[in-house]
Amino acid sequence: MSGGIDSTCSAIRLKKQGYQVIGISFDFLGNPLLGRDVAAIANAMGIEHHFIDCKELFEDQVITPFLEIYQRGQTPNPCLICNQRMKFPLLFKWAKHLGCDWIATGHYARLEKNGQQTSLLKSRDINKDQSYFLYHLSQEDLSRLLLPLEDFPDKEAVRKAIEKDFPQIAKGSESQGICFIPENNHVRFLKERCLGNGPARRGVFVDLQGNRLGAHRGALGYTPGQAVTIAGKNGCQEYFVCEVDLLHNWVILGQDQDLYQQSILITDIKLNGLTLEELIRESNLTFKVCCKGESYYGRVELHHVDQEHAIRLKVIAKTCVRAPAVGQALVIYKGHRLIGGGLIYQD
Numbered sequence: 001m002s003g004g005i006d007s008t009c010s011a012i013r014l015k016k017q018g019y020q021v022i023g024i025s026f027d028f029l030g031n032p033l034l035g036r037d038v039a040a041i042a043n044a045m046g047i048e049h050h051f052i053d054c055k056e057l058f059e060d061q062v063i064t065p066f067l068e069i070y071q072r073g074q075t076p077n078p079c080l081i082c083n084q085r086m087k088f089p090l091l092f093k094w095a096k097h098l099g100c101d102w103i104a105t106g107h108y109a110r111l112e113k114n115g116q117q118t119s120l121l122k123s124r125d126i127n128k129d130q131s132y133f134l135y136h137l138s139q140e141d142l143s144r145l146l147l148p149l150e151d152f153p154d155k156e157a158v159r160k161a162i163e164k165d166f167p168q169i170a171k172g173s174e175s176q177g178i179c180f181i182p183e184n185n186h187v188r189f190l191k192e193r194c195l196g197n198g199p200a201r202r203g204v205f206v207d208l209q210g211n212r213l214g215a216h217r218g219a220l221g222y223t224p225g226q227a228v229t230i231a232g233k234n235g236c237q238e239y240f241v242c243e244v245d246l247l248h249n250w251v252i253l254g255q256d257q258d259l260y261q262q263s264i265l266i267t268d269i270k271l272n273g274l275t276l277e278e279l280i281r282e283s284n285l286t287f288k289v290c291c292k293g294e295s296y297y298g299r300v301e302l303h304h305v306d307q308e309h310a311i312r313l314k315v316i317a318k319t320c321v322r323a324p325a326v327g328q329a330l331v332i333y334k335g336h337r338l339i340g341g342g343l344i345y346q347d
Contacts, residue, residue, distance in 0.1 A: 001025050001049070003038040006106030008169050009158045010148040011045060014104055017148075023049040024094055026086070028058035029180055041166065050098075054090065061085040063180055067193055073244040074327030075223045077290075078178050084136050092141070104146040109134060111147055112337075118142040119273055120338040125154040132291040135331045135341035136270050187221040194220060203249030205230060208242065213253060219244050222251045225259055225323030240323075260320035264289070265303055266330045266342030269311050274339045276302070276311065279332070287315060287332045289324045289344065296321055300332070313342060 001007045001023040014021045023042040025035060035051035042049035062082050069076035091103040108123040109131040120142060123129040137145065152158050155174075163170035177184035191200055200218030205228065207213055214230045216222075226241040228251070239253035271279060279285075279300050286295045296317045303314040315330060324330070324344050331341035 001038050001042065002106075002175075003034060003041055003169070004106075004175065005155075005158060005162065005169055005172060006108075006149060008041060008166055009152075009162050010104055010106040011042075011047065012162060012165065013148040014146065015045060015047065019102075021045075021047045022098055022100060023047055024091065025049070025051045026054045026058075026090060027051060028054050028062075028082075028086070030055045041169070044165070050094070052090070052094070054086065058082075058086060058180075063193075067190070069327050070190055070220060071194060071246065072327075073219070073246045075325035076327050077329060078180070079133055079291075080136075080329055083133050088137065088141065092144070095144070102144055102146050104148055106149055107131075107134060107147055108149055109147055109338075110150040110336075111142065111145065117273065118145075122333070122336045122338070124150070124152070128155055130291070131338050132288055132329070132331045132341075135272075135329065135338055137272070138270075139272060142272070190221045191218065201249055203251065205239070205251050205253050207239075208252065208254050208258060213239070216251055219246050219249050219251050224325045228253060256322075259323040261324065262317050262320050264315045264317070264321060264324045264330060265312060265345055265347065266315060267310065267312050267345050269313060269340065269342040271340035273337065274334075279340065282334065285332055285334055285339075287317075287330055289321060289330050290328060294322075295333070312345075 001011060002025065011021055011023060023038065025038045027034060039049050039051065062078055062085060065081055066076045066078045095103050107130045108125060108128040110121040110123060112119045112121055118139060120131055120134055120137065122131050149158060152161070159170045181189045200220070203216050203219050205213040205216055222241050222244050224241050224243065228239050228241060229236050230239060240256055240259055241251055242254040242258055243252040245252060274282065280302060283299050285299060286297055288295055296319060298315055298317040301314045301316065302311070304312040306312070315332070326344050326346055328344050329341050330344055332339050
């Protein structure tokens with residue numbers, strides 16, 4: 001329970017459905033006011049509530065990997081890292097500790113049970129769909145998961161469901177940006193955490209042929225697809241980041257058409273509902289390379305199996321994909337059903 005619209009509505013809905021509900025709040029950032037506010041919500045509902053201090057674990061498991069991935073010139077997704085390393089492991093741990101049969105979250109996605117198999121589906125409100133962030137969940141995980149918001153058609157219906165009991169929460173705004181970055185200022189956060197108080201080492205923008213285009217105040221924080229304006233003799237010209245080379249402190253720029261590619265490599269594969277052989281045979285697949293991005297049609301090939309038997313796949317799109325960023329997840333669907341995913345990498 002975060003104290004927001006979605007988790008509050010989830011708790012209310014579960015209680016009305018007859019479940020014995022226990023609220024859990026994880027303090028990732030050292031915010032005691034959060035504990036007080038959510039405890040008040042839980043008390044008003046008449047449910048048990050626990051507020052768990054996880055600051056050191058969050059620093060170790062989310063913020064540190066986030067910084068390390070950026071320092072490799074890649075683009076991390078901290079919400080994915082948090083779900084995989086913090087939220088779900090902690091929820092299952094506390095469910096066991098408290099003797100709970102299920103865990104529940106306020107994610108916008110759906111579950112469909114067919115015999116012993118549980119499928120994860122896209123949300124009814126496709127604009128709010130968060131199934132992308134849950135691709136790592138196994139069949140065992142999904143069999144113990146409840147998604148109380150799955151039947152709501154949109155966010156407005158969720159707000160209306162709680163406005164009688166919690167009008168101020170219903171009218172509240174949604175959280176934006178990354179929770180641990182103050183004022184959503186990525187560049188300042190990265191420089192402070194990676195470089196301390198010292199000045200960033202100046203570097204250069206270069207084009208795809210290696211020609212110098214201008215100077216920048218440090219390559220850290222640039223990401224593929226980002227627009228950059230360079231002032232020149234003939235006025236300002238817009239470029240786009242194609243690659244970040246932190247070793248040389250270069251940001252490599254090109255035109256928009258240079259960002260597109262037709263095949264993408266993924267590793268750290270998670271599959272759910274299909275075997276690897278079935279996935280490779282399947283031709284009617286779609287995939288996404290970011291949560292809010294476009295869906296692409298494509299197929300999957302086996303690219304490589306290393307000496308440790310780790311699988312690497314190649315995803316081939318019917319149309320070229322704009323700026324797939326190394327370090328982000330590529331998530332695969334068959335219709336509305338999520339069937340797997342992995343992390344984008346380069347050979």
